[in-house]
Amino acid sequence: MPPQERVFTVEVPQVRFGAHALAEAGEAALSLGMKRIALFTDRHLAKDSPWPGELAQHLKAAGCDVAIYADVRVEPTDSSFQAAADFYRQGGFDGAVSLGGGSVMDTAKAALLYATHPAPFLDYVAAPYGRVLPVPGPLPPHIACPTTSGTGSECTGIAVFDFEGQAIKTVIAHRRLKPTLALIDPRVTATMPLGVLASTGFDVLTHAIESYTARPYTLRERPASGSLRPMSQGANPWSDMGSLEAIRLGGRYLVRAATDRQDSEAREGLMFAATLAGIAFGNSGVHLPHAMSYAVAGLCHSFTAKGYEQIPPMVPHGISVVLNAPSAFRFTAQACPERHLDCAKALGATCQGEEPGEALAQALIRLMQAAGLPNGLAALGYEEKDLDALAKGAATQPRLLNNAPLPVCEADLRAIFQNAQQLW
Ligand SMILES: [Fe+2]
Numbered sequence: 014m015p016p017q018e019r020v021f022t023v024e025v026p027q028v029r030f031g032a033h034a035l036a037e038a039g040e041a042a043l044s045l046g047m048k049r050i051a052l053f054t055d056r057h058l059a060k061d062s063p064w065p066g067e068l069a070q071h072l073k074a075a076g077c078d079v080a081i082y083a084d085v086r087v088e089p090t091d092s093s094f095q096a097a098a099d100f101y102r103q104g105g106f107d108g109a110v111s112l113g114g115g116s117v118m119d120t121a122k123a124a125l126l127y128a129t130h131p132a133p134f135l136d137y138v139a140a141p142y143g144r145v146l147p148v149p150g151p152l153p154p155h156i157a158c159p160t161t162s163g164t165g166s167e168c169t170g171i172a173v174f175d176f177e178g179q180a181i182k183t184v185i186a187h188r189r190l191k192p193t194l195a196l197i198d199p200r201v202t203a204t205m206p207l208g209v210l211a212s213t214g215f216d217v218l219t220h221a222i223e224s225y226t227a228r229p230y231t232l233r234e235r236p237a238s239g240s241l242r243p244m245s246q247g248a249n250p251w252s253d254m255g256s257l258e259a260i261r262l263g264g265r266y267l268v269r270a271a272t273d274r275q276d277s278e279a280r281e282g283l284m285f286a287a288t289l290a291g292i293a294f295g296n297s298g299v300h301l302p303h304a305m306s307y308a309v310a311g312l313c314h315s316f317t318a319k320g321y322e323q324i325p326p327m328v329p330h331g332i333s334v335v336l337n338a339p340s341a342f343r344f345t346a347q348a349c350p351e352r353h354l355d356c357a358k359a360l361g362a363t364c365q366g367e368e369p370g371e372a373l374a375q376a377l378i379r380l381m382q383a384a385g386l387p388n389g390l391a392a393l394g395y396e397e398k399d400l401d402a403l404a405k406g407a408a409t410q411p412r413l414l415n416n417a418p419l420p421v422c423e424a425d426l427r428a429i430f431q432n433a434q435q436l437w
Contacts, residue, residue, distance in 0.1 A: 215384070
């Protein structure tokens with residue numbers, strides 16, 4: 014029997030959190046040796062929000078030279094990653110600042126990677142599509158400024174994209190992709206549509222619950238050396254701490270933030286939950302609901318969620334994850350029932366005698382109803398005939414499936430998807 018793991022790694026990103034954190038961008042950039050800066054954002058933020066202009070102003074006031082790249086694709090693809098890398102490569106930059114949601118921050122990570130360590134695109138991509146080669150050296154400095162309280166991308170070494178050839182989402186994951194500094198300014202969420210707040214807020218909750226219920230790090234095989242320990246190392250005492258607090262804050266603030274435009278306390282609380290969850294799952298990993306979400310988002314191209322009317326139809330990440338979450342947690346609860354019960358209680362459930370998986374599923378469903386989310390995969394247009402393709406798509410995410418607290422096969426995934434068709 015291979016030796017089991019006894020050690021876990023804690024990698025904590027540098028974070029500055031609070032109102033007007035963006036005003037520290039110039040000084041932070043200079044201290045990281047950045048003078049000529051590529052500022053990544055998306056067209057909607059550039060056109061409809063004050064934040065890219067304000068951030069560029071702070072950078073210029075410190076003496077930095079800034080070139081804005083606003084062509085980031087929402088839900089990026091392999092070709093949009095490569096277009097951003099071409100921009101960075103040709104610009105003579107010495108660092109990047111990203112301002113946006115996960116799509117923008119992930120695009121900046123990929124641009125820095127391919128511009129700095131050029132390679133055929135699939136070399137760094139996760140299995141089974143890519144060659145999973147390690148990033149051979151450090152990347153230039155990257156200051157990430159999230160505008161959604163959700164992805165946690167500012168704290169992780171993961172870049173998610175639609176792999177166009179395979180109609181699936183997949184990732185590039187390596188600790189060298191982690192931004193050098195996160196500037197998290199809760200003021201920016203004031204301009205988010207409420208529907209976007211709801212979707213990204215459920216991404217926060219699932220990050221935290223999946224991190225807390227992931228396979229314990231002690232059940233993984235010990236690597237040949239500490240530096241080979243994966244980022245998805247499983248639940249550990251450090252990630253447990255941030256995950257539970259993120260679940261508690263999400264339970265308290267998500268519905269308030271997603272339904273009341275005036276509730277700045279809720280938006281700030283949710284933003285901090287996103288930060289905690291990002292730091293936690295960056296050190297533990299997520300599992301089934303995220304593996305399933307990549308198939309859901311990859312196959313459906315006709316759904317428009319509330320708050321996303323300005324862009325072509327697609328399933329927003331948080332929705333594609335959380336619609337699977339109740340049925341996934343009913344399945345995983347058998348492996349660690351007490352941890353599922355902890356999550357249900359952290360969400361505010363009273364839990365009087367229900368099965369732990371059911372208690373957690375119902376606590377999540379109550380929040381989803383209150384926030385106005387679609388009622389299961391059927392509401393996105395999925396039917397019985399799609400279940401095989403969904404299960405097949407999710408089965409090709411070994412990085413995530415191996416982090417689940419129990420083994421899961423394609424037939425299990427099909428049954429979990431079936432259970433996710435309608436939630437209430
Ligand atoms: Fe996520």
